[in-house]
Amino acid sequence: MSPETLQTKPYDAPAQEARLTERAEQLMNLALAAGADEAEVFGAHSETISVGFEKGDLKLTTVDEGTSLGLRVFQNNRLGFSSTNQSGASSLETTARDANTLASFSLPDEANVLPEPRALDERPTLVTPEIAAYPVETAVERGHDFLSRALAVDPRLSIDQASFTVTRHTACNVSNKGVRAAESDAQLGLSVFGMAIDGDDVGGFDYWGDSLRDASRLDAAMDHSVRHFADGALGNLNAGAAETYRGPVLFAPQAFCEVFISPLVSASSAIAVQRGRSALADKIGERVAHESLFLHDDPTDRELAGAATFDREGMPAGKFTLVEGGKLSSYLYNAYAAAVEGRTSTGHASGGARAVPGLGPHSLSIAPGDGGDTAAMRARLGRGLVVQRFSGTVDPASGDFSGVAKSARWVENGEVVRSVKETLISGNAFELLGQIAALSTDAPTLMGATRAPWALIDGVSVTAG
């Protein structure tokens, strides 16, 4: 590598997958030799370029790469896990020994078994040649372009932080049960965070961003992110008071997900149900939300950041229905939760190389309703509060939520009349999911990760300061 300019080679996904799988197999074999009955290694390799901006100026460019291996072993159904980012032979031996040492004194659990291999779908690669070969200079150029677009909107905008990232990533899973899975991904990422300042008036912060695999969408994604951020931040100026009431509140897609969808998904974890901390226990086939709610997890959706062919345990990841017509269709299972009930995983093992597999969705998608566009949703609200972000606490067990309505607006006769501050909302997500009055007819993508509509929900407590 020349010290003058940074010559990055195109990301060779097949070669990375082969190298990573070889290292993972090496560690798996060391673990078996060290006493494991079963061994699984999850490998993750990434190469990133990150161009960071602060206070409206370029702050730091980072060029980085790293590899981590996570080893899970079972000895007589006892769990041990270790991970390392080191590649030397002695480090791998230590990692294998650590996991086996932990397993030697852990408690046996009959559900501690690795899953049998299953066939994975053949899907087109997530890596495009353009992002695979994205140069540092272009990343700096486009990042600066992104910042300039944001600063050009209005002189009152102050950009606290912005970033442009290029991420090339490979994941693999190998186990002595015969699982062999490897896949690569390449994405561009944008984020902008800041506020508007008008004299002594400092507005509340706002942010937006996107991630994309198709570089030809970059200009459109930049414009959309800038517009979303600017509308939010400028709209936060001149904030006044809301009113205290209990009744309908209009939630923007992000706030709807944070307050209502997040606890619903947490409670859909089979482990939460098995451990007695889910409000959705024994609710399969029952109404858990208004009939207008359709919630899917869709890792086949290539426009969402969580697209993947397999989960953290190498099990197939496919489109999955969680809630249909307000009725709970299924819980989410990883291999452990599935083994507890003697069934197969739904492909929802989650997490990275540095921890035991968790349980969670890949790419949530909430179907739009028939409530019309945003203006029509405001008209349905008539008079009351619009919440665009939520800064607060949602208890996944009880469903109780309480927090500040951020980038909030007060609406009268269906029109925004002012921005509001010092306004808290509270209620119980599981109760209020039954009081969805309308979902908008569009379900935009939230920062490249989730699709969700606006939601008008009745019965929310609003406390104005």
Place this chain on the structure above:
Amino acid sequence: MSLHDPTDVLAEACAAKADGFVELRYHKKRTRSIAVEKGRVDQAKISEHTGVGVRVLEDGTWGFASTDTLEAGDVGRAIDSARAAARSSARKKKEKLSGLPTAELARGRFDTPGYDELANRPLEESLQLVLELEEEARKSSSSISSAACGYTEIFEEKGIVTTDGAKAWTRLVRPEFRVSAVAQKDGELQRGAESVGATGAWDCLFRGETPEGLADRAARMAVDLLSAKYPDGGRMKVLLSPSLVGLLTHEAIGHTVEADFVQAGSCAAGRLGTRVGSDLVTLCDSGISEFYDGAGGTLAVDDEGVLTGRTTIIEDGILKSYLHDRESAGHYEVAPTGNARAFEYDDEPLIRMRNTYIAPGTSSLDEMIAGIDDGLMLDGPQNGQADANGEFMFGTRQAWPIQGGKKGELMRGVNISGIAFDVLRSVDAVGSEFRWDLGSGYCGKGQPAKVDAGGPWLACEVIVGGRTQ
């Protein structure tokens, strides 16, 4: 655990590339963690993440790269990469840095007590304790449907070398213990939780409460909350516990005085020397564990090699200082405050808090309760956030009404909010007993940071997000 000073290799690599500012930070992080829920071991983990972060200043522009080895050749190549990254971006940098201000840079070895003691303590013993306490919590009441308990030790070893004179080797350990319980009645679930974290060994971790006591409190909280009601909302007088005072100092004030945020236009911009709180309020951030050992955000040297100390942010209600790294200190022409921190070797240093607190006053808790005619007493920290305009929020687990100077029956926790400096100006009583109480917490600002915060009991006015009927 390594017993070899990593700074010699770094100094060798630095010397070979000394034509310009170079900052090398070796960071070995070894985490041991166990987690148990409902009698099952969910996590028995040892994790290592080690390498060298390289930051250079080239043509007035920062560049960053990293390597996962401590070999002089690899570190040298990472320096080349960081320089190339800086050069690639220099033409887009508007305000180039002319250099960094001089600072009291650390040289030598800085060990925080507890490292060897915990490194030599078998994890098997910790697993047994966690199993016993989870079972104890789960079986303490027929209403408890689930309990969980976890213990984590984070061993951190760093070597920091800069071309302008830092050469420091630091070691510390941060243990954390957490326990939670879920109680259930007629389909309704309530959660109780307790957690502690420290910098040091178990004498620091369990200084305020035994592990058994924490498990018992979490279980009782879950059960008691089942029959508790929701408070009404509105603007009202509250009495905040030391842990919540910690959240207030961190979320409401600390973030708004981080100099990078100030430069972007936070509500603290241009307020130095002005009154931002009642004269009862003195607020500090310190790399040292003031009052007693073990605060969770303690560090002797920051990640730019600057010696840490205490920064008085607000003194008797007057804003005195922001929190700085070397770059922002240069901008404001003050000394760096030792607040540059990076979470792992492949993260760049950012301005972060350490141990943030409000200094104790003179009131007893009984006097403070007696002084409130109509309000709430709040305890049990949950998450929090702050905004550029000073609006903050944080969650609480438990509330007790105070009527006519008398404390009433337990109610369910609420979220509270307010405008930071308005709330500080409303402070009319500060307790005399100090406690660090957020040592198990992490601050998120692009990357996590281990922090602590605390204070005495404190009376002020906030907005309470209760249930409006």
